Amino acid sequence: MTTTRLLPSLPPPPRWAVRAAHAAALVTLPSGIWRLLLAAGFTAGYTETGYEAMGFTGWGAVYVVGLSMAGELLALLTLGLVRPWGELLPRWIPLLGGRRPNPRTVTVVAALGAGALTLGLTQFALWWAFPHPNMTPLGNTLAGFLYLPLVAWGPLLAAVTLDYRRRRRAAGA
Numbered sequence: 001m002t003t004t005r006l007l008p009s010l011p012p013p014p015r016w017a018v019r020a021a022h023a024a025a026l027v028t029l030p031s032g033i034w035r036l037l038l039a040a041g042f043t044a045g046y047t048e049t050g051y052e053a054m055g056f057t058g059w060g061a062v063y064v065v066g067l068s069m070a071g072e073l074l075a076l077l078t079l080g081l082v083r084p085w086g087e088l089l090p091r092w093i094p095l096l097g098g099r100r101p102n103p104r105t106v107t108v109v110a111a112l113g114a115g116a117l118t119l120g121l122t123q124f125a126l127w128w129a130f131p132h133p134n135m136t137p138l139g140n141t142l143a144g145f146l147y148l149p150l151v152a153w154g155p156l157l158a159a160v161t162l163d164y165r166r167r168r169r170a171a172g173a
């Protein structure tokens with residue numbers, strides 16, 4: 001994959017960092033698609049009474065769709081750490097378009113996000129250790145596997161953030 005560099009003094013990201021950024025953007029998809037199925041009216045592993053109790057209709061559906069969209073959009077921001085649009089924000093972004101983001105701010109926000117994601121999503125590695133009485137046995141197993149990739153989101157973002165900081169420091173930017 002070839003990339004265009006806007007800052008000639010900035011070294012290109014290594015292949016592993018580009019792959020890790022893409023992986024970070026992809027790990028939110030399985031759980032997001034599952035939540036979209038819930039919002040569309042599929043029980044997706046819940047029992048009928050469990051589905052009704054969770055309130056996935058009306059505003060509940062709006063919530064789970066919004067959660068899926070927000071998660072994917074935040075995950076896609078990881079690509080900005082390895083792509084040219086992360087060095088110069090696209091003009092269509094209100095108030096910020098056409099500006100270079102402050103590398104220190106980007107690093108701090110990304111590092112805080114990586115820490116929060118790691119702390120908040122590690123629980124999904126233990127999905128099967130807790131009972132889920134509102135789900136069928138197959139649904140419980142399937143949901144566990146769909147949420148398991150989220151455990152990698154924080155560490156992937158942390159790795160890409162460290163590389164971003166290393167490259168910025170090497171360039172003296």
